[in-house]
Amino acid sequence: MSVRVLELRNVHKSIKGKKIIKGIDLELFSGEVLGFLGPNGSGKTTTLRMIVGLIRLTEGEILIGGHSIGKEFVKAMENVGCIIENPEMYDYLSGWENLKLLASMEKGITKERMKEVVSLVGMVKRIDDKVYTYSLGMKQRLGIAQAIMRRPKLLILDEPANGLDPAGISEFRKLIRKLAHQESMAVLVSSHILAEIEMMCDRVAIIKQGEVVRVTTVENIVKDQGILWKVRDIQLGKKILEEEFQAAVTIKEDQTLLAFIGEEQVPGINKRFMEADVGLIYASRNQKSLEDLFLALTEGDEIV
Amino acid sequence: MYNLVGNEVYKIIMKKRLWVIVGILLILIGLFAYGEHYTRERTQNQIAERIGIDDVEDWREITNQQLMDLERRLDNPFIPEEGRAGIRVRAEQLRYYLAEDINPTTFSAAQFISNFMEQSIFLFLPLLIILLASDIVSKEATTGTIKLLMTRPVPRWKILMSKLLALTILEMIVILLMATIALGISYITFGIGGFREPVITGFRVVEGELDVSNIQTVSRGTYILMTYSLGYVVAFSIGKMALMVSVLVKSTAASIGIMMSSLIGGTFLTFFISDWEITRYLFNVNLRLTDFISGDLQPVEGLSLGFSITILLLWALASTVAAFGVFSYKDILD
Numbered sequence: 001m002s003v004r005v006l007e008l009r010n011v012h013k014s015i016k017g018k019k020i021i022k023g024i025d026l027e028l029f030s031g032e033v034l035g036f037l038g039p040n041g042s043g044k045t046t047t048l049r050m051i052v053g054l055i056r057l058t059e060g061e062i063l064i065g066g067h068s069i070g071k072e073f074v075k076a077m078e079n080v081g082c083i084i085e086n087p088e089m090y091d092y093l094s095g096w097e098n099l100k101l102l103a104s105m106e107k108g109i110t111k112e113r114m115k116e117v118v119s120l121v122g123m124v125k126r127i128d129d130k131v132y133t134y135s136l137g138m139k140q141r142l143g144i145a146q147a148i149m150r151r152p153k154l155l156i157l158d159e160p161a162n163g164l165d166p167a168g169i170s171e172f173r174k175l176i177r178k179l180a181h182q183e184s185m186a187v188l189v190s191s192h193i194l195a196e197i198e199m200m201c202d203r204v205a206i207i208k209q210g211e212v213v214r215v216t217t218v219e220n221i222v223k224d225q226g227i228l229w230k231v232r233d234i235q236l237g238k239k240i241l242e243e244e245f246q247a248a249v250t251i252k253e254d255q256t257l258l259a260f261i262g263e264e265q266v267p268g269i270n271k272r273f274m275e276a277d278v279g280l281i282y283a284s285r286n287q288k289s290l291e292d293l294f295l296a297l298t299e300g301d302e303i304v
Numbered sequence: 305m306y307n308l309v310g311n312e313v314y315k316i317i318m319k320k321r322l323w324v325i326v327g328i329l330l331i332l333i334g335l336f337a338y339g340e341h342y343t344r345e346r347t348q349n350q351i352a353e354r355i356g357i358d359d360v361e362d363w364r365e366i367t368n369q370q371l372m373d374l375e376r377r378l379d380n381p382f383i384p385e386e387g388r389a390g391i392r393v394r395a396e397q398l399r400y401y402l403a404e405d406i407n408p409t410t411f412s413a414a415q416f417i418s419n420f421m422e423q424s425i426f427l428f429l430p431l432l433i434i435l436l437a438s439d440i441v442s443k444e445a446t447t448g449t450i451k452l453l454m455t456r457p458v459p460r461w462k463i464l465m466s467k468l469l470a471l472t473i474l475e476m477i478v479i480l481l482m483a484t485i486a487l488g489i490s491y492i493t494f495g496i497g498g499f500r501e502p503v504i505t506g507f508r509v510v511e512g513e514l515d516v517s518n519i520q521t522v523s524r525g526t527y528i529l530m531t532y533s534l535g536y537v538v539a540f541s542i543g544k545m546a547l548m549v550s551v552l553v554k555s556t557a558a559s560i561g562i563m564m565s566s567l568i569g570g571t572f573l574t575f576f577i578s579d580w581e582i583t584r585y586l587f588n589v590n591l592r593l594t595d596f597i598s599g600d601l602q603p604v605e606g607l608s609l610g611f612s613i614t615i616l617l618l619w620a621l622a623s624t625v626a627a628f629g630v631f632s633y634k635d636i637l638d
């Protein structure tokens with residue numbers, strides 16, 4: 001059974017008189033990965049900072065495991081592991097010394113657990129080197145290690161894939177899914193890499209100018225993601241789709257036809273295209289469904 | 305809490321700031337010892353030459369001569385009244401040494417150690433402490449590691465408290481380092497220990513006159529203990545002020561700059577407006593704590609040891625309150 005781990009109620013934040021977050025409501029349950037998407041400057045980092053108590057709320061409330069971050073900081077933070085923006089560590093200490101130092105600040109993190117997380121993030125070989133000799137990706141891995149070390153109920157990651165190599169990203173994705181689905185952690189991850197979010201998350205929340213404009217499951221996005229046709233005679237193809245199959249059709253910038261339609265109809269449509277001599281080149285699933293949704297929702301947005 | 309303080313001490317040591325301080329101390333004390341040794345020898349030789357004796361070891365002769373020099377200067381009508389007071393005090397001290405049969409010209413390792421603190425307490429020691437304390441919070445803010453600390457299940461006040469306690473321990477270590485390095489170097493330079501020789505303390509100046517009613521004789525060892533304890537009072541309060549600035553200002557360079565300029569600027573201020581009532585409440589004016597027990601003149605009249613210590617501790621208290629207030633409530637935005 002999944003329990004509610006994080007709850008944001010009508011959260012507002014103003015910095016120096018400027019309204020940055022304008023009333024966010026959000027819930028996160030154990031065992032799920034929520035992607036937090038938004039253009040630059042939309043307030044992702046600001047929101048995550050409020051969740052982990054780095055900055056105060058101007059209005060509203062944030063509950064972690066039922067504890068208010070403002071009023072019961074310690075109890076709330078016992079449930080949280082996080083990386084906010086860059087994975088900063090004490091660079092004059094080794095990776096292991098960093099973990100030891102942070103572990104000593106709370107109860108219950110054993111040496112075995114520390115070793116376990118070090119191997120989980122694939123840092124066994126370099127953990128005794130000083131952090132200033134690490135690459136960005138290695139720092140990121142160490143950051144993830146310190147975040148999951150206390151087995152948090154809630155894991156907050158601000159652009160964690162930043163700096164990881166393709167193999168690292170893939171491992172990271174598997175790790176996050178494993179933590180969520182096997183250890184029933186709730187994970188809140190912000191990112192710009194939409195394909196990444198699509199593969200990793202169960203739900204996405206899209207934020208625009210300090211407001212959440214859409215929360216939806218990835219399953220839903222993928223379900224109505226639409227089918228693409230590349231044909232020689234675009235107008236004829238469009239006409240057939242609209243008139244004979246009653247589909248809503250858009251012509252995309254790369255001169256393909258996009259229709260939101262059930263997969264089961266595709267063979268029939270293709271057959272009709274052949275008969276009508278539309279010149280079918282290929283038909284495919286729309287892979288960039290999240291990007292389309294994201295751009296549609298945040299379109300024409302100026303950075304403010 | 306014990307763990308947290310341990311962590312903070314560990315961080316300061318691993319940052320190697322302490323080694324920089326040891327390096328500075330070695331070089332500076334070495335130079336100071338050489339200079340002291342050199343000038344001592346020269347003045348003794350000069351005086352001996354002038355009064356035509358070969359035996360520079362006869363301290364009564366030399367002291368008498370110094371006394372006569374001072375009296376001659378007192379007869380000089382061109383020396384202003386403020387200057388006269390100082391000369392009069394010095395002459396009075398010499399007379400006292402002669403009467404009590406105490407040799408003021410010998411120079412021992414112990415004497416060097418206490419002299420070193422007397423000379424460092426108002427500028428050099430504060431600078432070392434500023435060097436140590438100024439980056440204690442600001443460095444975490446610039447490198448971003450403050451986010452690591454503040455997202456542990458530990459209340460913010462405990463984090464600052466652990467830093468404050470670690471700093472208080474390290475202030476003590478700096479004082480001990482000063483004493484040990486001074487002892488080591490002066491022993492090599494001057495040879496004689498001299499921890500048992502008597503020191504006269506408790507001279508006071510009241511309206512330009514020497515007040516000898518509170519005079520006490522203590523051993524040099526005790527006197528060293530007294531000066532270094534006073535040094536700790538200065539280190540303690542300067543450290544807390546530097547900590548506050550480190551909380552308020554994000555950049556370490558700015559935080560060192562602010563502390564240094566207020567330290568040095570304040571000292572200048574006392575030259576120009578020493579008769580302005582308010583200057584006595586500045587911390588800078590109250591740093592020369594050892595002058596109260598060594599009998600040197602104070603820049604601002606009417607200060608006393610108790611008053612100065614109280615002012616310093618009040619500054620430390622106010623800084624600590626401000627530091628905790630800001631640290632517990634501030635937004636960590638970057």
Ligand SMILES: Nc1ncnc2c1ncn2[C@@H]1O[C@H](COP(=O)(O)OP(=O)(O)OP(=O)(O)O)[C@@H](O)[C@H]1O
Binds near residue numbers: 038039044045047304
């Ligand atoms: N210290 C600050 N003072 C004033 N405004 C700030 C400050 N920090 C952030 N902001 C503003 O808050 C808004 C949200 O910033 P935030 O860092 O949360 O965006 P973000 O969604 O994380 O962007 P990005 O994708 O670039 O990381 C921006 O408009 C930014 O200008």
Ligand SMILES: [Mg+2]
Binds near residue numbers: 045
């Ligand atoms: Mg951001």
